Amino acid sequence: MASLARHQLQQCISPFALRSYLAELISSFLFVFAAVGSTISARMLTPEVASNSSSLVATAMAQAFALFAAVYIAVDVSGGHVNPAVTFALAVGGHITVPVGVFYLASQLIGSILACLLLHLASAGQAIPTPKIATEMTGFGAAILEGSMTFALVYTIYVAADPRAAAEAKGGSKGHRSAVGLMAVGLVAGSCVLAGGSLTGASMNPARSFGPAIVSGDFKNHAVYWVGPLIGAGLAGLVHQNLIYPSSTLNSIDVV
Template identity: 30%
Template sequence: MEQSGGISIISPPSITDNNAANNKVKSNGSSNGGGGGLAASTASRLMNAKEKLRVPWCKNDDGSAVEWLKKGVAEMIGTAIIVFLGCLGCVGSLGTAPTHLQICLSFGFAVMIAIVCTAHISGAHLNPAVTVGTIVCGYTSLASAAVYIISQMAGGVLGYALLKIITPQNHLHGGDPNTAAGFCATLLHPRVSILQGFFSEVIATGILVFMVCSISDSRNSRNTDSVAIKVGLAVAVLCFGFVPYTGCSMNPARSFGPALINNLWTDHWLFWFGPMVGALLSSLLYKSLFMPNLKEQRTITPENGV
């Protein structure tokens, strides 16, 4: 079964075993005059184990239907949490518009909660753009990605629908009752051009997915403590900067729910193409520049580490 790539990739099981193997080989090598044969054999096994962290794009996953269902449901629930709690923080209270800080922190902490809830089940992609990035980096197969993205879209709709159900209509706005029809929908600012909005989404999503690629890298496994907090704060910081431009979607599923329920499709393509292009560019950049290829892995020895 493939390794689930995503926001909260924790140290893959093989990495711990690799470190133990390194220590064992070093010990044997010093007591047996170098132990060249054993070292070469162990290095080969380490390289093979590391290569298994990648999965082919078109792969017949050996996971059962139940496992696929669990991951899909986890992605749906996690995405619903993001949309529900994030948009809940945008609800106007007694006619007072929520502050920019409140909106940004609401989405950041919503992402943090969703990651904690689903990381151990599905890897906590919670975003079609993140799933695309993990495909490029080799952590997710196309078949798994299809299940994830469909589940994420359903989660976006579910989260926004729950918000509409529990919130009185006269409070379902950001302080201005005239905005109720498009509440929490990601919209291009009137003073921002289509091209500027597109590149805003590309850059914001690119930064987020680049961070995800770094977290998912097995070489970074020792630095993944409190990943949920780190990613949540990163989302909040990106929102601080990009919300005035486009609403800072970075997540097609987050934009899809409000657009579908409110039947508001103005510039909606922007919130698909922008994040997807950003995810593709940043993941390709990370993979081509920073991820070790097979040739480099063959030069790995127990003496110089994994």
């Protein structure tokens, strides 16, 4: 037991692990900066309209492209999780150890906080928007919706990352498979923002919600954006590796 704990500790502080944490921090910073920044820009451009459809489309596109880029720049180093829910799903599936997952989580949250701090300071004190639940919805309903959208996102990530799916792609090159997988992840995220953005904010990412909450000090209904995504992500991983592709040999999010 002592040797196992020592081995896990060595894994957590190895040079490769430290590079992975830095990659997750940078990618999370990039994604949250684009996601929250696009929301601020949309609000400033259409201040008289609380929920303008064009603003929703713009933020959905920004998040889709940002997630595509954020995963791309980290996938070869850390696996490109960029989301505590993804890290949680992989830990539940046994693809990463819990200690490494904790360091990934810390890196993602720090990246999110730094992005929101920069936006707050650079925008001359503009309020940092936090995901909100529509007045017609309950917290329970919002958690179910967030969980469902996160299920779709994480399931897509699992499919894109599974090496057997890549091997089954007829005539597809490795680079082509990588681009298609990353694009699918970004597109499903953008689609979910269009579907649920006006209902819950379509966070699907606890780090995406945590940074704005810390900087703005607004933690109203914050538990929804942890409980829903974590449950949805865990279910997505279990469904994929036990029902769709049993006995997966997937070790990390790796679509290259």
